[in-house]
Amino acid sequence: MIKKVMSPLRIIAILAMVAVVAFAVPAQSKNLKIGFSMALTGPLAGAGKAALIAMQIWKDDINKKGGLLGRKVDFVFYDDATSPSKVPGIYSKLLNVDKVDLVVSSYGTNEISPAMPIIMRKGLVFMSLFGLAVNDKFNYDRYFQIMPAGPIPKDDWSRGFFNLAMAQSPKPKSIALLAEDADFALSAVAGARRHAKRLGMKIVYDKTFPFGSPDVTSVMRAIKAANADLVYVGSYPGGSVGLVKAANELGLKAKMFGGGMVGLQFAGIQKNLGPMLNGIVNYDFWVPEPTLNFPGVKEFLKKYQAGAKGKGVDPFGHYLPPYAYAYLQVLGDAVTAVGSLDQKKIAAYIHKTTFTTVVGPVKFAKNGEWAKTRTLQVQFRDVKANNIGQFNKPGKRIVLYPSSVKSGSIKYPYKQ
C-alpha cells in the first residue's frame, strides 16, 4: 500500500528532476555571443567585409573544436556603415539588449575610438582591429590591438620607412609630408613628422587634403615642385590611387615615395595600378614572402580565398583577414585558458602571454599594442600590367623592414 502511495510521488520527483535538468542544460549550453560593429557599407566596407569573412572562418573553426567554455560561439553584429557616429549606439545595443558575452571592435581607428567610452564603463576586454594609437587617449588596461604597429604606434608606424631612408648613401635631406584629412592618416603622418625632425630633415611640404578628394593632381604637382628627397603620404584607397597615378603622370623624382598609403595592399587596386607601383615603398602587414610563412596562415588564406569568391571583396586577403582571424584567436585562447568570462582575468592573461597565431607570435605591451613593431615596409618590384595573379606569389612586394622578416634589399632611388 505504502509502495503504491509512494510511486506517484516518486514519479513526480523524477519528473521534477527531469524538468530541472531539461531547463538547466539549455541554460548552460546557451551559445556564447561575441558582439561587434563592422564597416559593411561605406568607404571602408571592402576591408570590413573581408574581416567578417575571416572572423566567420574562426567561428567555424572554434565551433568544430567544441566552441568556447563548452558553448558554441555565435556572432551578433551590425553594420556601422563606416560612420563613427553609429558605433556607440551599436555597442549600447549589443551590451544592453543583445546581452553579448564578449565584444571585439570594428575595423579601423575611426570606428574603434567611439566605442571606447562604453566599453570602458562596462570594464570589458576590448580586442581591436587596426586602430592606430587609439589607446593613447584612453589608457585603458583591457584594450588590445592586433595590428603590429608597435608600442609607440604613431612613431613605430613609420620608423621602418625612415630607417631604410637613413641607411642610404647619400642620406636624404628633405621630405614632403602629405596626409588625407582623417584620423589614421593624420596620426601616421604625425609620426613621420617627428621622425623627420628627429633626424634633422628639412620639411619642404607639410599639408593635408580632404578625405575623398576626386582629383589630387594639383597636390602632387605642388609636391613635385617642392623637390623633396622623400615623399611620405598617409592616405585612403581613393586618394592613394590618385596620388600614385598623378606621381607617374607628372614624373615625380623623389628618392622614396610611399609610407602610409592604404589601398595599395588590395589586389584589385594593385592590378589596376600595375607597373605604376614599381619602386614605391609602403607599409603592409602580410605579403606572400617566404619570411612571413607562419604556421597556419596558408591554410587560413586558402579558406579565406574560397570564402571570398563572388563576394566583391579582396580576393587574396593578405592585408587584413589574417589579423581579423588572429584577434579572435587571442581572445579565444585567453577565455579558454582562464576558464571563465571574468574580464579582469582575461585581460591579465592576455597581458602576460605570448600567443601563437596565424600572423605569428603575438605579445602585447602594457598599452595594449604589440610589444615590438612589425609594421612591414615593402617595395613593389617587377610588377606587370593587368595580372592580378602575380600579387598572390612572392617577388612582387619585397619585405625591406623589419630585418627579422626581411626578404630583399631596397632599390633606391625609387624611380630612375
Place this chain on the structure above:
Amino acid sequence: MITLELFLNAVVAGLMLGGFYAAVALGLSITFGQLDIVNIAHPTFVILGSFVAYILNQNFGIDPVLIGVVFMPVFYLIGTTLYRVYYVSFERTGQESLSGLAFFFGLMFIIEVVLILTFGVDYRLVNAAYIGKTLHIGFLDMPFRMLVPAIAATIMTGAVVLYMTKTFMGKAIMAVSQDRLALQLMGADPIKVKRIALGIAIATASLAGALLIIIQPVEPSVGRLYIGRIFAIVVLGGMGSISGTFVAAILIGVVESFIATFYGPSWAPAVGFGILLLTLAIRPQGIFGRA
C-alpha cells in the same frame, strides 16, 4: 613659391577638374534647377553609370567613355520611368516637397544596397590606353585621365545647351519651371516635358559615371561625397542655367586647384563654399540665374 609654370598648370588642372564637375552637376542642374525636383539620388545614378562602365570595360575591354555614351538611352528610360513614379506618387498630390525628398533619399539607399549586393564593396577601376599617360605641351602637363573626362563633359554640356536653346522641347523644359500654366496654354504637356527632362538628366549620369571611374576608384557609396559639391555648383551657377552650372563648375575646379597647389588642399572645399556664400550674398540668384 608661385612660378609661371605652377600657375599655368594649376589653371589647366582646374579647368580639367571643373569640366568633370560639370558632367556630374549637369543632370542636377536640370532636375533641381529647372524642374524643382530635389534629386538627391543623382550622384548615385552617376555611380550606377560607373559600374556599367566597369562591367563592360573589364569584360569586353570597351572604352569607358564609349560605354557611357551608348548607355545614355538606357539611363534616359530609367529617368522617364522614375518621373512617372514620382509624378503619380507625389507631384500629382502636391506632396513633392518633403515626401519627394524622402523618395529620392530612399532611392539613393536602394541603389547603393543593390550595387553592394551585386558587386560587393571592393573598389572598382577601369582600364583604357590613355589612363596613366600625359599630354605635355611646353611645361604644361595634362594627364589624359583628366583631359578626356573634361573634353567629354564639355561636349555633353554643349549638346544639352544646344538642345535646350534650339529645340521646341528644350525651350519647353526651360519654360516648365517658370510658368507651367503658360506652357499648357502654348499646347505643351508639362508632365511630358518634365518626364523628358528627367530622362535627359539621368542620361547624363551614364556618361558622368564613366568619366568618374576613369578619374578615381569607385565603390557603391562614393557618390555621397559629391552631393554637397554638386548642389553648391548648381546654386552658384544659377538655378535653371546650364551654362551657369558649367561656368560654376569650372570656377570651383580652378579655385580648388589653386588652393591645392599654392596654399593647402584641405582649404579647397572651404574656399569653394566661401565663394558660393559670397556670390549668394551679392547675387542671390547665382552667377547666371534670373532675378
